[in-house]
Amino acid sequence: MAGEKDREGNRLAARVGRYAKVGTNVGGIAAKLAGARLLGLNVDNQKNATEIAAALGGLKGPLMKVAQLLSTIPDALPPEYTTELAKLQANAPPMGWSFVKRRMRAELGADWQSSFAEFSKDPSAAASLGQVHRAIGHNGQALACKLQYPDMASAVEADLKQLQMLFALHRRMQPAIDTREIAKEISARVREELDYHREAANIAAYQQVLGDREDIRVPDVMKSLSTNRLLTMGWLDGEPLLSFKDHSQEDRNKIAQTMFHAWWHPFSHFGLIHGDPHLGNYSVFSDGDGPGGINLLDYGCIRIFPESFVGGVVDLYKGLLESDDERVVAAYERWGFQGLTKDLIEILNIWARFIYGPLLSDRVRSIADGVSAAEYGRKEAFRVHKALKELGPVTVPREFVFMDRAAIGLGGVFLHLRAELNFYQLFNEQIDGYSSEKVTGRQRQVLQNAGLSDHVIGT
DSSP: OOHHHHHHHHHHHHHHHHHHHEEEEEEEEHHHHHHHTTTTTOOOOHHHHHHHHHHHHHHSHHHHHHHHHTOOOOOSOOOHHHEEEEEEESSSOOOOHHHHHHHHHHHHOTGGGGGSEOOOOOOOOOOOHHHHHHHHOOTSSEEEEEEEEHHHHHHHHHHHHHHHHHHHTTTSOOOOEEOOHHHHHHHHHHHTTTTTHHHHHHHHHHHHHHHTTEEEEEEOOGGGGGOSEEEEEEOOOOOEEGGGGSSSSHHHHHHHHHHHHHHHHHHHHHHHHOOOOOOOGEEEEEEEEEEEEEOOOOOOEEEEOOOOHHHHHHHHHHHHHHTTTHHHHHHHHTOOSSHHHHHHHHHHHHHHHHHHHHHOSSSOOSSSSTTTTHHHTTTHHHHHHHHTTTTTEEOOOTTTHHHHHHHHHHHHHHHHTTTBBBEEEEEEEHHTTTHHHHHHHHHHHHHHHHTTSSSOOTT
16 A cells, blocks of 8 residues: 555655646747847747647646647647647546545445445546446445545646647747637636536536437536535536447437537527537447437536527528528627638638538438548548638637537537438437527526525626
């Protein structure tokens, strides 16, 4: 036990030491770039990206998660940077049993083990901010205990500081997109993920929004066994989504259609989105030999939107569908885009037609023909980046960060499943009878019931 404790302590000490010198390393790269720009020298993005990845290589957790997010936003960072950052390991090393016991004692008290009939020493899953242990309650219920790694608040702040340095580097490279609003949005959402009380409230909101669906399961929260850094939920049995990729087309379509509803219904009716729809945040429960539905497993990254943003999404869709240019422009203005010239509108429409493309044709189709999940959106992002370069930095409203991330992530899931659906029909079912007053009313009620009414909507 003493040896394990020492190893854990050394690991944390080493992490702290790495934070101390990473700023110096990234700062040195920044100084070199600034000098090259001042002297009019060419900047080798690939070489600098490799150096930055090396400087950040010891850091695991929030920053690596952010790097994956940034890879879906056209020109948020040079593509060489996101490619290198994506190679870095996203998961922190799991806490050993001695640290788990210490952390559980800190959250539930010295007698914490008496709260459970069983508690697994080994984590069943690890993530960027914490790890999950399976437990059994005294009533026999299987539980998932999500325990945050020690000192993650300071780790997040250190990682966000490095992110600000990366953005500062990028602003010296004639970017197509001004990243200031993006930085604000990412910082706010990542800090929210530290608060497990908020995540519990997010779960309560989703129970109201999706509680009438037998094919979508949202976990229960055990409030007496949860704190700000420990979230205890009911265990949801299921298999990884990709374990169904060789099932029949009917099975794969059923999973994809359920996923579509689980994402678009909360947004179109309540102004809520699940901002991190990657494969690990879902599992599939069975019904006989086939899929019965999906489990939604993670609620740390739920984005609340003002009704005006939701209305903009509907207006832009209808404007593109009906070739109504005035409605398209009004939607961009509603979202907060400024200085909308004809050229900028045409460039924004490249991305809009890509995101909305599958929803505009009334036929059964894949989300993107002949495109792999890994390449989904890359070609269009490159076209947008290239075109925006001609116009100078464009400020993207902060709400777009997770909206884009979620749309790309969801499309990637559909591609993995090789789903073939009538996305036009599915989307129009969600926006049928859309009313801004109804969305505002529903959202207000759900947030109030979930204990989220104190949070300012859209910020």
